[in-house]
Amino acid sequence: MSAAERQLRGDGPQSPRRMEETARRANLRLNAHEREVFRAEFGNVLHFLASLQETEDGPARVLPPCLRADEARPSLSQEEALRCAPAAVDGFFALPEQEGGEEDG
Amino acid sequence: MAELPSALALGQSLRNHTCSARELTESFLAEIDRREPELHAFLTVSREEALAAADDADRRLAAGEPLSPLDGVPFAVKDNLCTKNVRTTCASRALEHFVPPYDATAVSRLRAAGCVMLGKTNLDEFAMGCDTGSSAFGPTRHPLDPARVPGGSSGGSAAAVASWEAPLALGSDTGGSVRQPAALCGVVGLRPTYGRISRSGLTGFAPSFDQVGLLARTPADCAALLALTAGFDPLDATSARRPAESFADQLEAGVRGLRIALLQEGLDEAGPAVRRSTERAAACLESLGARVEPLSLPFLREMLPAYHILTAAEASSNLARFDGVRYGLRAPGAGWRESIRESRSAGFGMEVKRRILLGTFVLEKEQRDACFSRAQRLRRRTAADLREALGRFDLVLLPTAPETAWRWEEERDPLALYRSDLFTVPAAIAGLPAVSVPFGEENGLPIGVQFMGRAWEEALLLRAARTLLQEV
Numbered sequence: 001m002s003a004a005e006r007q008l009r010g011d012g013p014q015s016p017r018r019m020e021e022t023a024r025r026a027n028l029r030l031n032a033h034e035r036e037v038f039r040a041e042f043g044n045v046l047h048f049l050a051s052l053q054e055t056e057d058g059p060a061r062v063l064p065p066c067l068r069a070d071e072a073r074p075s076l077s078q079e080e081a082l083r084c085a086p087a088a089v090d091g092f093f094a095l096p097e098q099e100g101g102e103e104d105g
Numbered sequence: 106m107a108e109l110p111s112a113l114a115l116g117q118s119l120r121n122h123t124c125s126a127r128e129l130t131e132s133f134l135a136e137i138d139r140r141e142p143e144l145h146a147f148l149t150v151s152r153e154e155a156l157a158a159a160d161d162a163d164r165r166l167a168a169g170e171p172l173s174p175l176d177g178v179p180f181a182v183k184d185n186l187c188t189k190n191v192r193t194t195c196a197s198r199a200l201e202h203f204v205p206p207y208d209a210t211a212v213s214r215l216r217a218a219g220c221v222m223l224g225k226t227n228l229d230e231f232a233m234g235c236d237t238g239s240s241a242f243g244p245t246r247h248p249l250d251p252a253r254v255p256g257g258s259s260g261g262s263a264a265a266v267a268s269w270e271a272p273l274a275l276g277s278d279t280g281g282s283v284r285q286p287a288a289l290c291g292v293v294g295l296r297p298t299y300g301r302i303s304r305s306g307l308t309g310f311a312p313s314f315d316q317v318g319l320l321a322r323t324p325a326d327c328a329a330l331l332a333l334t335a336g337f338d339p340l341d342a343t344s345a346r347r348p349a350e351s352f353a354d355q356l357e358a359g360v361r362g363l364r365i366a367l368l369q370e371g372l373d374e375a376g377p378a379v380r381r382s383t384e385r386a387a388a389c390l391e392s393l394g395a396r397v398e399p400l401s402l403p404f405l406r407e408m409l410p411a412y413h414i415l416t417a418a419e420a421s422s423n424l425a426r427f428d429g430v431r432y433g434l435r436a437p438g439a440g441w442r443e444s445i446r447e448s449r450s451a452g453f454g455m456e457v458k459r460r461i462l463l464g465t466f467v468l469e470k471e472q473r474d475a476c477f478s479r480a481q482r483l484r485r486r487t488a489a490d491l492r493e494a495l496g497r498f499d500l501v502l503l504p505t506a507p508e509t510a511w512r513w514e515e516e517r518d519p520l521a522l523y524r525s526d527l528f529t530v531p532a533a534i535a536g537l538p539a540v541s542v543p544f545g546e547e548n549g550l551p552i553g554v555q556f557m558g559r560a561w562e563e564a565l566l567l568r569a570a571r572t573l574l575q576e577v
Contacts, residue, residue: 028446028449028450028458037455038462051407051410076206084433086430086435087435096444099440
């Protein structure tokens with residue numbers, strides 16, 4: 001078993017606690033069926049992913065800066081952008097109010 | 106297929122006034138009506154818009170002012186490319202009612218060339234899959250056998266072209282999503298060099314891999330489609346500044362004198378019929394004057410896990426934008442955080458959630474070195490190996506898919522499905538162009554072989570594909 005696999009298997013996402021934690025970070029809520037299916041198959045999927053051997057490819061190359069300067073260009077109007085929104089108020093996207101502050105990061 | 110005209114021949118018929126663009130469009134719409142109840146290649150048919158565009162083309166053609174060789178010729182668009190005022194779902198409940206306010210650049214360029222958009226084709230949800238089975242709106246069926254898969258994720262586009270519901274189609278190829286369904290359905294599928302066609306308006310799955318791809322019945326049609334869609338686009342930061350090319354000038358030049366590598370691992374990993382077809386293609390090319398020699402790429406098998414780690418990681422980050430705030434499905438929740446989580450949970454299907462979870466996991470601090478960084482290093486090494494091989498050879502010949510279209514009833518686990526990308530992932534990992542061309546069959550089901558080439562040498566790929574197709 002490779003080091004990567006041992007690391008993965010130690011507390012991989014197939015464990016209920018880690019799966020819930022990973023789902024929370026991904027902004028997903030899994031139903032009972034999804035949890036069952038993913039727990040059953042993630043061991044094999046991770047075994048497959050962990051089959052990756054270490055590869056030496058020399059030192060990392062430093063690429064020259066290649067980003068262009070930011071500049072404003074014509075784009076969608078505010079009205080066009082809001083037309084697709086599920087809810088909008090006074091020219092802004094509208095969301096349900098969050099009670100109890102903004103924790104839950 | 107040979108008896109059907111090519112898209113270029115249709116364009117010539119329009120310019121000769123043998124038929125009108127309206128008649129041509131109506132004939133394709135009638136074929137869509139006839140085949141769709143069984144095939145389900147389309148998610149949206151934009152009938153009225155297509156007929157209006159055809160009428161515009163007829164006015165230009167009557168005035169002797171066609172915009173391009175394909176003016177008035179219909180095409181289909183994979184439903185992960187944005188189309189102004191035509192819904193774009195990505196085959197996901199999350200975007201079921203999304204109507205984009207702009208066209209993807211590839212689409213707008215075809216419209217500007219006078220091409221007539223027929224509608225939007227089915228795919229695996231967010232292009233994550235290889236058989237259209239993860240589409241939230243039901244799978245596409247294989248045109249030759251509805252009990253079988255068409256391949257994917259551009260399965261709707263491939264099936265539409267193969268069944269002559271459309272003469273041309275746009276797709277997208279992240280790890281083989283144009284070439285694999287092209288092989289399974291028996292059409293030509295081209296993944297251009299990364300940066301050749303703008304990705305603006307293509308819903309990203311894994312942006313460092315994603316490329317707009319092309320599906321057609323002939324390499325010449327593919328060349329014409331590429332000439333119209335390629336070119337720098339300031340809306341895509343990864344779009345390359347390349348001069349305009351025809352891609353068709355050398356199509357008839359044959360393969361004499363070309364050095365072609367036959368990938369040994371490609372033969373070893375393919376099913377018997379696919380292996381035989383690939384060997385026959387090699388023999389055929391040799392008989393036509395090419396020099397064919399074996400090539401080994403020992404990292405081939407490892408490219409697959411590397412590809413899935415990197416694409417899952419990119420997908421988990423990239424799909425964070427689908428939160429039901431600015432567009433797309435919004436589910437109710439107590440507060441905006443819960444609303445976002447519920448929206449994503451209700452909108453995404455199993456395969457998308459699977460990849461987001463894997464991607465989130467491999468990007469966690471504890472896993473980053475074991476998975477993500479290691480996969481990145483393998484990607485660099487693979488790209489270097491391929492560049493080195495393509496310094497010695499003009500082209501690499503390998504199968505496109507390990508097997509022919511399988512039956513829907515054969516339930517496959519995710520790993521079995523991932524392995525169908527084995528031969529298409531190398532070009533994607535290295536950003537190289539590759540084309541799948543139909544060559545041979547097994548029990549009436551098409552087999553595709555693939556040419557992979559140097560960056561920006563799509564013309565050579567299409568020339569080899571054309572030469573091989575003439576020998577079928």
